[in-house]
Amino acid sequence: MTRKTAQARRVEVLGETVRQIRAGGMSALRVADVAAAMDVSAALIIYHFETKEKLLAEALMYAAESDLRKLGRIMREPGTPATRVMAALEWYAPTGRARGWQLWIDAWSFSMRDKVLAKVLVDLQGQWTDAIGGAIDEGVAEGVFTTENSRDAATRLTSMLDGLAVRMLVHQERIGRLELHAWLARQVELELGETARKAIACGVNNSIP
Amino acid sequence: MTRKTAQARRVEVLGETVRQIRAGGMSALRVADVAAAMDVSAALIIYHFETKEKLLAEALMYAAESDLRKLGRIMREPGTPATRVMAALEWYAPTGRARGWQLWIDAWSFSMRDKVLAKVLVDLQGQWTDAIGGAIDEGVAEGVFTTENSRDAATRLTSMLDGLAVRMLVHQERIGRLELHAWLARQVELELGETARKAIACGVNNSIP
DNA sequence: ATGCAGACTGAATAGCCATTCAGTAAGAAT
DNA sequence: ATTCTTACTGAATGGCTATTCAGTCTGCAT
Known part of the structure; x- marks a missing residue:
């Protein structure tokens, strides 16, 4: 050894x-x-x-950190706020068998009984909301996006994706990549205005063939 | 005894x-x-x-059935499709401390390892989607709603509510009744067209003071 | 009355697993 | 070399709980 x-x-x-x-x-x-x-x-x-409990909490933090590093990378990438918001949401979104999501659904359930875990999750979600909300703010400043409250918009967008993850993992619904993308784009338009849609359409053509 | x-x-x-x-x-x-x-x-x-496992599965079914009975009652109530859809969604939506929701979030987590539970959940969600989708279809027939696919619309609406339930229970976000209602109304308008909003506004004035 | 089905119990049992602990040894420091 | 820190182990231990079992008791049917 x-x-x-x-x-x-x-x-x-x-x-x-x-x-x-x-x-x-x-x-x-x-x-x-x-x-x-x-x-x-x-x-x-x-x-x-x-203790096992502490191991679990640290493991979740570990998983969260690697997610957040990826988020940071997305947010630092060159491009418009529109492409950044969309890239972040696309990456957040459940895809395929959504393997990664099972972890978080489990975490939701556990966190209701474990304060340490709960804090990890609150923090993680906070960072997602801040990152996406921040990019939305930039977009608003540039006049591409329109919204009353960028954090609320980010909350609604990520909430819908959480819900769709449940649909895919728990309810076994198959939601295709393209379909999901279309739903997301619709939602972004509702939240951020129609100029957002156009901005996104351009960005998307670059990244999705 | x-x-x-x-x-x-x-x-x-x-x-x-x-x-x-x-x-x-x-x-x-x-x-x-x-x-x-x-x-x-x-x-x-x-x-x-x-066995305890069987007890758990039956208990969830029992809870699901009582939820579904309530759903049935809502759907049979007199009123327009718009009021019915909205009543169903309002009741589905997490409110206050959202006590009832903890059960389902737990169930999501458990169901990923238990096929019996998974089936109960798939069935439950199916009935919700069918009921709301059905009411949407009625609304479409009456010309009040516009949508491409009523089931997909129902899926998106309930998904967002699932996600918001997670926000409230897990992430401890306080989302007020009125705020939630406003978000829901917005979403319904996006999904079902602007005449839907007007129809809902009328219904809501009757039920929410 | 008597019997009987079956609802119900108290007291084991038994399995599972995290955690403890007393000790071992590897490698750094001197 | 010797010491010392500390990563590491094997073999208990102990706590928790679902489940079993050998009966007991109750109310109904005859």
Whole structure:
């Protein structure tokens, strides 16, 4: 058994934990399984994380951080506010089997009983809302978007996507990429005005063939 | 200990189970707690339901059925399609502390691992979509609503409400009754055309002071 | 009255898993 | 080399709860 620094080991454990949650859901997660997959003892996990609950919270933070890094990258990319908003929403949106979403639906359920988890989620959602809301504000400043309240608009847009994720994962509805995109574009037009739609249509032609 | 017919006892147990799930969530549910609240033995619960998992599935069905009965009542009430659609959506919408919704968010999470539960949920959502979609169709026939596909419109509307429920319960966002109503009305207008808004405005003045 | 079906119970049982703990050893520091 | 920190382990332990089981009791049918 090669020893590793605590830091390296923690990251390794978090990665495996997230992988297993994605595969089987949070309630099926066993400390022993994570350990077995890494070929270490279960005691090691507890040694590094103290309790399973804390492991779970940290694992979610870990997953959230990687999501947020991606969001940051999208927001820093060159382009208009319209393309940025749309890129962010498209990436937020559930696609295909929506693997990643199962994690968050589980997290919603767990967070209602775990304050630490709840805080992670509030924070994560806050950052999404701020990022998208911020891009909307830019668009408003440039005169491309129209909205009363950019945060509220962002909330409604992401809420609809959350709901659609539930439709796809829980209710097994198949919603195609194009269909989803069309729904999203409609919604963006309602929220941000018709000039938004035109701005988006241009951006989209560049990124979606 | 007064003895009851199996049927009566089962209903009683289901009621208490749903109450406890609403109060503390599905994962906190203990057979012993349900029994204690009814002042019977835990063995009795198992005697009637065989296993906790089956109890859970039946309890969700029970909750779903009572929701659907209410939906049926709303749909049979006299009034225009516009008032019916709006009444259904208003009732579906999360309000206040949105107690009832915790149950369904839990159910989403559980259903991803339990096929029986998944089926209950698919069915429940199907009936909501059909009911709202049906009322929309009526409205279209009367020329009040305009939409390409009534089921898709119903899906989008209920999806947004699901997402808002998550915002309220998980992310602790306070969305006021009036605000929610305004958002809903906007959305209905987008989905069903502007004559829908007017029709709704009339109906709403009757029911909301 | 008597029997009987079946609702109901108390007291085990048993399985599952997180967590503990006493100790081992790897690698850095000296 | 020796020490020392600390990552790591194997083998308990302990707590929690669903489930079982061997009966008990109740109200109905005969």
